[in-house]
Amino acid sequence: xxxxxxxxxxxxxxxxxxxxxxxxxxVHTAKVSSTPDDYARAISNAVGDYLAAGDASPAEVVEINxxxxxxxxxxxxxxxxxxxxxxxxxxxxxLEIRRVRLPVLYDLQWEKPPPLVPRERRHEVxxxxxxxxxxxxxxxxxxxxTAIEALKAQGVESLAVCLLHSYANDTxxxxxxxxxxxxxxxxxxxxxxxxxxxxxxxxATTVVDAYVKPVLRRYLGRLNDQxxxxxxxxxxxxxxxxxxxxxxxxxxxxxVRIIESGPAAGVVAAAAAGHHLGLDNIISFDMGGTTAKxxxxxxxxxxxxxxxxxxxxxxxxxxxxxxxGHLIRVPAIDIAEVGAGGGSITWIDPGGAxxxxxxxxxxxxxxxxxxxxxxxxxxxxxxxxxxxxNAEYLLGGDLRLDATAAERAIAERIAxxxxxxxQQAAAGIYRVANATMQRAIRxxxxxxxxxxxxxTLMAFGGSGPVHAAGLAEALDITRIVVPPWPGLxxxxxxxxxxxxxxxxxxxxxxxxxxxxxxxxxxFERMAARARTDFAAxxxxxxxxxxxxxxxxxxxRQISELMIALPDRPLRxxxxxxxxxxxxxxxxxxxxxxxxxxxIEIVAVKLRTRGRRDDGARTVPWENAPAETSPRTNRWxxxxxxxxxxxTAIVERGDIGDTPVSGPLIVEEYDSTVVVPxxxxxxxxxxxxxxxxRET
Numbered sequence: 001x002x003x004x005x006x007x008x009x010x011x012x013x014x015x016x017x018x019x020x021x022x023x024x025x026x027v028h029t030a031k032v033s034s035t036p037d038d039y040a041r042a043i044s045n046a047v048g049d050y051l052a053a054g055d056a057s058p059a060e061v062v063e064i065n066x067x068x069x070x071x072x073x074x075x076x077x078x079x080x081x082x083x084x085x086x087x088x089x090x091x092x093x094x095l096e097i098r099r100v101r102l103p104v105l106y107d108l109q110w111e112k113p114p115p116l117v118p119r120e121r122r123h124e125v126x127x128x129x130x131x132x133x134x135x136x137x138x139x140x141x142x143x144x145x146t147a148i149e150a151l152k153a154q155g156v157e158s159l160a161v162c163l164l165h166s167y168a169n170d171t172x173x174x175x176x177x178x179x180x181x182x183x184x185x186x187x188x189x190x191x192x193x194x195x196x197x198x199x200x201x202x203x204a205t206t207v208v209d210a211y212v213k214p215v216l217r218r219y220l221g222r223l224n225d226q227x228x229x230x231x232x233x234x235x236x237x238x239x240x241x242x243x244x245x246x247x248x249x250x251x252x253x254x255x256v257r258i259i260e261s262g263p264a265a266g267v268v269a270a271a272a273a274g275h276h277l278g279l280d281n282i283i284s285f286d287m288g289g290t291t292a293k294x295x296x297x298x299x300x301x302x303x304x305x306x307x308x309x310x311x312x313x314x315x316x317x318x319x320x321x322x323x324x325g326h327l328i329r330v331p332a333i334d335i336a337e338v339g340a341g342g343g344s345i346t347w348i349d350p351g352g353a354x355x356x357x358x359x360x361x362x363x364x365x366x367x368x369x370x371x372x373x374x375x376x377x378x379x380x381x382x383x384x385x386x387x388x389x390n391a392e393y394l395l396g397g398d399l400r401l402d403a404t405a406a407e408r409a410i411a412e413r414i415a416x417x418x419x420x421x422x423q424q425a426a427a428g429i430y431r432v433a434n435a436t437m438q439r440a441i442r443x444x445x446x447x448x449x450x451x452x453x454x455x456t457l458m459a460f461g462g463s464g465p466v467h468a469a470g471l472a473e474a475l476d477i478t479r480i481v482v483p484p485w486p487g488l489x490x491x492x493x494x495x496x497x498x499x500x501x502x503x504x505x506x507x508x509x510x511x512x513x514x515x516x517x518x519x520x521x522x523f524e525r526m527a528a529r530a531r532t533d534f535a536a537x538x539x540x541x542x543x544x545x546x547x548x549x550x551x552x553x554x555x556r557q558i559s560e561l562m563i564a565l566p567d568r569p570l571r572x573x574x575x576x577x578x579x580x581x582x583x584x585x586x587x588x589x590x591x592x593x594x595x596x597x598x599i600e601i602v603a604v605k606l607r608t609r610g611r612r613d614d615g616a617r618t619v620p621w622e623n624a625p626a627e628t629s630p631r632t633n634r635w636x637x638x639x640x641x642x643x644x645x646x647t648a649i650v651e652r653g654d655i656g657d658t659p660v661s662g663p664l665i666v667e668e669y670d671s672t673v674v675v676p677x678x679x680x681x682x683x684x685x686x687x688x689x690x691x692x693r694e695t
Contacts, residue, residue: 005060007234008494009043010067010265013362014289014343015462016042017491017670020050028055029488031462031670036362039070040219044226051230058231065494066248067239067265070219071212071255075116075310075326080211081186084156085117086147086176087203088164089124095203098327099558113311113325116211121154123147125163125176131197133168144176148183159183160210162190162203167506170195186213193256194329196603197506201307204327208310209256216255220248237499241332243268243302244500244609247537256330257502259310262490263335267295269493270458271302273483277688282481283441283455285471286490287464289343289380290360294440295335296450303334303444306551306562331502331562331605336443340436342380342463343367346410346429348417356433368409371402377413379463381406382429385422387636388466388674390649390667427639434470441475449588452477460489465666465673469691478695480679484652484687487670499537499610503530504603511552511578511599516570522604523548530608539610547609551602552582554594560602561585638663642677655683659692 008019011034020028028050035042043066051058074080085095095115104110125147126140151159159180166173170191180187188210190202224236238251241260251258263286270284274297282297296303309325339358343366346356356379361367365374369384369391383389384406391401407422415425445452456479459468465482472480483489503526507519527546534544547567553560563581566574579599587593631654636647647663652673655666659680666673666681666689673689675681681691 004062005056006062006495007047007064008067008265008491009046009064010262010488010491010494011039011042011069012262012288012290012490013069013341013360014366015487016046017488018043018046018050019485019488019491019495020055021495022056022060027485029485029491029670031487033364033366034362036364038222039068040223040226043223044230047227047232048230051232058233061232061234064227064232064234064236065239065245065497066223066236067262067490067494068219068258069262071216071259071261072310074212074215075208075259078116079215080116081158081214082154082156083117083121083158083160083207083210084151084154084184085122085160085162085203085207086125086144086151086180087122087162088128089126091164091199091203092122092124093119094200095122095207098200098204116207116326117160121151121156123150127163127172129163129165129169129172131165131168133165135169135171139172139175141175141179144179148180152183157184158186158188158210158214160188160190160203160206162199162206164199165197166191167195167197167202186210186217188213193254194504195506196329196504197508198329201327201329205256205329208259208326208328209254212255212259213252216258217252220252224248239265239268239494239497240500241308241328241330242304242500242502242607243271243333243497245494245497246499246501250501256328259328259330260308260332260335263293263295263337264333265493265497266293266460266490267297267302267333267335267493268497269483269489270295270460271297271300272493272496273458273481273688274456275300276686277481279456279458279481281455282458283445283452283477285437285441285457285459285461285464285468287437287459287461287467288341289462290339290341290362291337292340292437292440292461292464293335293337294437294444295333296444296448296455298450303448304331304562305334306331306560308332308334331607334444334448336440338436338440340379340433342383343378344433346377346379346382346414346432348414352418354414354418354428354432356429356436367406369401369403369406371400371405375405375409377406377409377429379429379433381409382426382433383463383466385410385426385637386430387634387644387647388665389672390634390665423637423644427637430467430470431639434467434474437467437471438474441471449591456481458483460486460671462487462671465671467674469674469676469679469693472693478693480691482666482671482673482689482691485670486668486673498612499534499539501530501533501608503606503608505605507550507601507604509601510555511575511582511601514575514601516572516574519604520570523606526604526606527608530606534608534610537610543611545609545611547607549605549607550578551605552578553600553602554586554597555600556597560600561589562605634665636663636665636674638676645677652683652687652689655681655689657682657684661694 128137266286307329311325344357365372367378548565662675664675
């Protein structure tokens with residue numbers, strides 16, 4: 001390699017993926033076990049090994065793009081900071097009352113997740129601001145000081161402040177922030193985190209921000225220290241939930257924006273690959289060691305949602321029924337995630353039914369076949385027994401699998417208790433895992449009014465291409481694309497991303513009464529702030545791209561949809577255009593529209609992108625790996641319809657532009673592609689494998 005080196009580093013529950021890209025487009029990859037005790041160590045070790053090999057000097061590393069699940073894990077495992085909350089008198093319990101929603105309507109045993117801030121650490125202060133921003137009761141500084149002292153005595157390290165109507169007038173919150181700055185290491189103000197109406201949404205989002213802020217600050221601090229120890233002093237950019245990246249300093253300032261950092265990177269990569277291939281409609285499917293994730297790319301654009309929940313999973317009835325997790329109201333790529341990955345534990349429930357996940361064996365000890373002391377059967381163990389995975393070849397031979405251990409784990413814990421043969425049990429695990437993962441794909445397609453048959457399935461992640469054909473058949477999808485470097489594809493997505501930030505402002509009113517001039521003036525003020533902020537990051541002129549949105553809803557609704565505005569000044573007839581666009585999106589999302597119901601505008605938003613103009617932002621797919629190998633064969637079980645077949649084992653470079661019929665197994669360093677009977681595969685260009693179902 002030569003020239004400037006850019007690094008993409010993506011942390012997963014089982015593996016950490018690293019991609020090194022130089023100015024000439026040459027790619028070097030590494031896939032190492034994650035280090036849960038300190039996730040930064042896996043990255044620094046991989047970078048250290050790369051530099052020690054002599055491929056580049058530390059000074060040549062100019063940028064590190066990072067996707068991390070550290071913030072998500074802190075919430076899921078409840079290992080975040082000890083947080084306190086200050087709020088307006090009378091609103092102490094907003095965080096616990098929530099939206100009074102039951103995600104599982106008939107489950108009388110369901111309990112809502114405990115708040116991240118227990119009641120004893122929620123304190124009220126004297127003040128009141130009206131909805132229009134008029135001060136009704138001045139801030140009582142003594143009540144603030146008393147609350148701060150009480151929280152200090154309770155061992156609080158991070159403070160969240162959310163006052164009623166602070167989005168309309170933030171004076172009181174700013175004053176509290178100044179008083180609390182010396183007492184607490186980290187302070188999150190709702191007027192900075194989410195300057196929008198709705199006290200619960202603002203409170204919940206601000207609390208999450210405060211909860212993960214110390215965790216992320218310490219983590220990124222360790223990562224930077226370890227990199228500097230290697231002589232690398234390059235800026236660290238962190239992937240946001242919306243698919244853009246921000247500096248590590250900005251991520252620490254508002255960590256709530258990077259909660260879904262890891263999953264977002266894969267969808268960004270899928271969109272970039274789709275643009276390269278001329279595919280507008282894609283379902284991205286990312287199956288790693290711990291979870292499986294799905295998202296829809298429609299007309300080449302990422303699908304964004306205004307809010308999401310962490311810890312709630314995919315509801316068995318519908319993902320649109322919320323309330324099971326911790327609410328975060330920041331724009332994010334619409335990603336459905338289920339606990340079904342290669343390392344997901346398979347088990348038998350009290351009713352005798354076979355289950356997969358959501359618990360995972362993680363990186364240590366890993367699946368039984370890893371030979372690290374694990375004895376619990378996983379999806380990966382089943383894939384070894386079925387013949388999908390080569391026990392001698394995982395990670396290019398760096399990770400040798402113990403097939404005997406996999407067979408023993410499945411036999412003792414699944415096959416024998418259920419009275420099945422070893423092959424029947426392994427095939428059952430494969431099918432149950434696929435059924436679980438179907439929920440994620442259905443959630444982002446069918447539940448959003450999209451027919452998956454109209455989309456191409458892009459499968460990646462270490463395990464995604466193993467299960468892609470089975471999922472496609474169940475959903476009647478006939479086209480699959482497996483990109484180059486599928487097991488490291490999310491890390492590649494980090495290298496294709498742009499710097500992004502979202503600015504928002506509440507603007508409640510009827511769309512029919514929208515003041516065009518006032519709205520344009522508001523957008524101009526937001527744009528001026530965005531240009532100033534991005535100029536500080538080195539982006540000026542045409543390198544700053546602005547995209548405008550509005551949040552719309554029917555009157556009396558409590559949720560809204562984000563609708564894009566035209567890239568020009570608003571005109572009077574745009575009210576009708578927006579009405580039609582909202583009706584269409586509402587019908588596609590919820591199955592109906594209500595033409596007689598007035599539409600309200602809730603907020604205006606400005607999505608700002610800083611284009612990193614370096615000529616190498618898109619990975620050069622032309623340099624995709626093209627290894628070939630002598631053709632070998634092994635017996636592979638393709639289920640009851642086909643049975644066990646003598647199957648050719650090849651590498652990606654052995655596949656040409658002429659379709660080849662399955663059964664076929666394509667093995668490569670970071671993943672395995674399973675091509676069953678009734679499917680064909682070919683490689684038309686740029687290292688992408690295209691699979692089509694024969695009719």
